[in-house]
Amino acid sequence: MKFIIGTTNQAKVKAALKVIDNHFPGNEWKAEKVPSNVRDQPIGDEETRLGAINRAKHAAEKMDGWIGIGLEGGVRTIENQTYVCNWGALSLPDGTIITAAGAQIPLPEEIAVELRKGRELGIIVDEYFQKSGIRQHEGAIGMFTSNVVTRDLMFEHIMQLLIGQLKVHFYNQ
Ligand SMILES: O=P(O)(O)OP(=O)(O)OP(=O)(O)OC[C@H]1O[C@@H](n2cnc3c(O)ncnc32)[C@H](O)[C@@H]1O
Numbered sequence: 001m002k003f004i005i006g007t008t009n010q011a012k013v014k015a016a017l018k019v020i021d022n023h024f025p026g027n028e029w030k031a032e033k034v035p036s037n038v039r040d041q042p043i044g045d046e047e048t049r050l051g052a053i054n055r056a057k058h059a060a061e062k063m064d065g066w067i068g069i070g071l072e073g074g075v076r077t078i079e080n081q082t083y084v085c086n087w088g089a090l091s092l093p094d095g096t097i098i099t100a101a102g103a104q105i106p107l108p109e110e111i112a113v114e115l116r117k118g119r120e121l122g123i124i125v126d127e128y129f130q131k132s133g134i135r136q137h138e139g140a141i142g143m144f145t146s147n148v149v150t151r152d153l154m155f156e157h158i159m160q161l162l163i164g165q166l167k168v169h170f171y172n173q
């Protein structure tokens with residue numbers, strides 16, 4: 001089984017490789033930036049899910065016979081409360097698309113206000129915490145959970161949900 005991850009974001013790549021290595025040891029893999037064909041800051045489950053699917057498809061197109069992986073971060077609002085929302089997708093050589101979503105936690109209103117101006121969460125949280133590169137490491141989810149659930153751990157769970165469904169697809173196990 002060969003996998004191509006459609007990003008070079010460290011939190012996403014770390015999560016994907018951990019789960020791939022765990023379930024398919026000795027695999028071949030690559031990580032390359034690909035377009036998501038959605039906004040840099042997707043809003044809502046539909047746009048975020050579509051970004052993950054588009055990344056998975058574009059990644060798969062780069063390497064014949066390889067499985068494309070797309071991981072996308074977004075935000076969604078329910079009853080005036082804004083949450084992080086993350087999606088993942090696999091694109092298989094037979095055209096099958098497998099999807100899964102991640103855990104969600106609320107963001108403070110000060111951050112939601114900036115998001116409503118059309119800004120990216122990654123930039124806003126760096127400003128809010130006076131740090132740089134949060135999106136590549138613990139992520140907003142890590143900052144607001146005292147690092148109990150970091151961005152790579154959240155994506156790891158999404159990857160487990162994807163790889164688990166892949167096993168059912170291939171081996172019915
Ligand atoms: O290089 P790519 O793969 O695009 O990585 P990214 O960090 O930009 O991640 P996304 O495009 O998937 O996420 C869209 C935006 O949401 C931000 N984001 C989503 N979840 C986040 C989190 O937990 N912590 C920090 N930023 C987050 C992210 O930094 C982007 O600004």
Ligand SMILES: [Mg+2]
Nearest residue numbers: 036040041073
């Ligand atoms: Mg991005």
